[in-house]
Amino acid sequence: xxxxGGRGIQPLVxxxxxxxxxxxxxxxCIESVLGQTYANWEYVIVDxxxxxxxxAIMQEYAAKDGRIRIxxxxxxxxxxxxxxxxxxxxxxxxxxxxxxxxxDRIFPGCIAEMVGIAERHPGVGIVGSYRLDDxxxxxxxxxxxxxxxxxxxxxxxxxxxRLYVFGSPTTLLIRAPLVRERxxxxxxxxxxxxxxxxxxxxxxxDFGYVREVLSYTRRGKEAMTCFARRCNTYLPSSxxxxxxxxxxxLPHEEWTRRFEEKMRGxxxxxxxxxxxxxxxxxxxxxxxxxxxxxxxxxxxxxxYYAALELGETLSSPGKSAAKLxxxxxxxxxxxxx
Numbered sequence: 001x002x003x004x005g006g007r008g009i010q011p012l013v014x015x016x017x018x019x020x021x022x023x024x025x026x027x028x029c030i031e032s033v034l035g036q037t038y039a040n041w042e043y044v045i046v047d048x049x050x051x052x053x054x055x056a057i058m059q060e061y062a063a064k065d066g067r068i069r070i071x072x073x074x075x076x077x078x079x080x081x082x083x084x085x086x087x088x089x090x091x092x093x094x095x096x097x098x099x100x101x102x103x104d105r106i107f108p109g110c111i112a113e114m115v116g117i118a119e120r121h122p123g124v125g126i127v128g129s130y131r132l133d134d135x136x137x138x139x140x141x142x143x144x145x146x147x148x149x150x151x152x153x154x155x156x157x158x159x160x161x162r163l164y165v166f167g168s169p170t171t172l173l174i175r176a177p178l179v180r181e182r183x184x185x186x187x188x189x190x191x192x193x194x195x196x197x198x199x200x201x202x203x204x205x206d207f208g209y210v211r212e213v214l215s216y217t218r219r220g221k222e223a224m225t226c227f228a229r230r231c232n233t234y235l236p237s238s239x240x241x242x243x244x245x246x247x248x249x250l251p252h253e254e255w256t257r258r259f260e261e262k263m264r265g266x267x268x269x270x271x272x273x274x275x276x277x278x279x280x281x282x283x284x285x286x287x288x289x290x291x292x293x294x295x296x297x298x299x300x301x302x303x304y305y306a307a308l309e310l311g312e313t314l315s316s317p318g319k320s321a322a323k324l325x326x327x328x329x330x331x332x333x334x335x336x337x
Contacts, residue, residue, distance in 0.1 A: 010040035011095035011119070013111055014176065018086040019058070020048040020076075022102030025218060026057050032105035034065065038112040042094065043068045046086040049076040054102070080188040083169075087185050094176045099169035103218040106170065110214040114173035117208035121148050125205025126198060127173040128165050129214040137213055139167045147209055151202025156249040158199075159242055159258070165207070169194045170215045173208075174201070189292065191228060192237040199245045231282050232269065236289035239266055243293045267298075271305030 015033050019026060033043055045068065047055045055072060062068040071089055073082070083099075090097055096115060100106055114127040131139045141163050142149060157163040166172065172194075178201055179185050186193035228234065239262045246255035270286060287297045 010038065011115065012091060012093055013038065013041040013096045013098055013115060013173075014090035014094040015041050015043045015098045015100055015111075016086050016090065017043070017045045017100050017102055018048060018082050019045060019050060019054045019102045020079075020082070021050045021052045021054060023050070023052040023054045023057055025103045026054055027061075029100060029102050029105050030058070030061050030068075032107070033100060034061075035108050036106070036111050037108050038115065041067060041098075041111065042091055044071065044086065044089050045069070046071045046073065046082065046089065048073050048082045078188070080186050080191070080193055083186050083193075084184050084188065087179055090176060090179070097174045097176050097179050099172070100215075101168065101170050101217075104168070104170040104216055106215045107213065109212070111173070113210045113212060113214060114208070117147050117210060118173065118175065121206065121208060123206045124148060124208035125151065125175055125178055125201045127208035127210065128167065128171055129210035129212055131167050131171045132213050132216045133167070134217065134219040139165045139171055140211075141165065142209055144209075149207045149209060151205050151207050152249060154207045155199050155202050155245065159246060159249055165209065166195050166198045167215075168217050170217055172198075175205075178205070190237070190240070191233050195237070196241060196244075199241060199249075203248060231285050233285070233289075235266055235269055236286060236293075239263065240289065240293055263295075267301050267305045268308070270302055271307075272309045274302060274306045275309055 017026075017029060017033075022029070030043075030045075033041070043065075045058045045062075047058065047070070049072075055070075058068070058070050062070050069089070071086075073085070077085055087097065087099075096118065098106075098111060098114070110129075114129065117127050118124050128139060130137055133139075142154075142165060144153075154163065154165065158166070182197075185197060187196050190196055239259070242255070242259055242262055246259060250258070273282065290297050
């Protein structure tokens with residue numbers, strides 16, 4: 001391991017970048033890792049069968065710096081599966097993991113500041129910071145003045161929608177043993193598994209926090225982001241997290257009340273979407289999202305909220321709902337095939 005003048009031995013940090021057709025921004029991403037003030041890192045870059053110049057770009061950098069390790073997948077993997085595949089390639093001696101997505105970048109002091117917090121506070125499992133999210137600074141809002149917050153407090157405030165500090169994987173540093181102890185670090189059935197795993201880890205660990213902008217998230221037009229926006233995957237994801245972790249972090253009465261409120265909001269969104277004529281993939285996604293929560297898509301409830309969206313009077317919603325049931329079945333039935 002390398003030394004940083006007077007500070008002793010630096011723990012090894014595994015920086016991980018999963019890549020699929022990321023050539024446009026990949027060099028900038030890699031340069032941001034090379035530009036870190038922290039010296040003791042390895043950089044694992046996994047190419048998921050890209051069809052652009054991604055692999056060539058990473059190979060060019062690997063030829064210049066021995067800390068960069070390249071892995072080219074034999075076959076293309078689904079997004080979340082590839083994230084897990086990349087994390088399995090970290091060095092066995094690394095103490096921390098820092099994911100940096102290929103469209104993103106980290107600022108020069110990022111790793112040093114985050115590792116510093118974690119090293120001074122052994123109870124910290126995850127470290128976050130402010131981030132530049134396209135043109136906006138976010139992942140702020142923690143009122144606690146210190147660098148460490150109880151994990152359960154962060155999660156309960158997040159479920160109450162008072163706070164959001166998790167950002168994306170690029171925003172966080174995670175202790176490597178917490179990554180290794182899970183066969184699949186990310187839930188491969190959840191597009192927002194990066195947030196889900198934070199709720200899981202912080203049941204038993206504290207959250208470290210640096211009040212500086214240490215990373216940049218690019219809001220591009222990649223397939224995952226486009227699908228998330230088109231289908232509003234964030235809404236059922238927040239409902240899923242509330243269903244799964246509400247009993248852990250919230251009093252029972254508050255949890256059940258908030259869950260029903262969120263479910264009403266979800267059906268209001270679906271009712272509006274019904275009138276907008278969404279495609280089969282949209283309905284397949286939301287039918288599955290409800291199924292993952294142990295719920296079924298209620299056609300009657302969907303029709304009711306569609307009727308409300310049309311501005312029908314509440315005195316006779318049944319008639320309006322009946323007219324919509326056939327349309328609901330036609331559009332939502334795609335999820336059954």
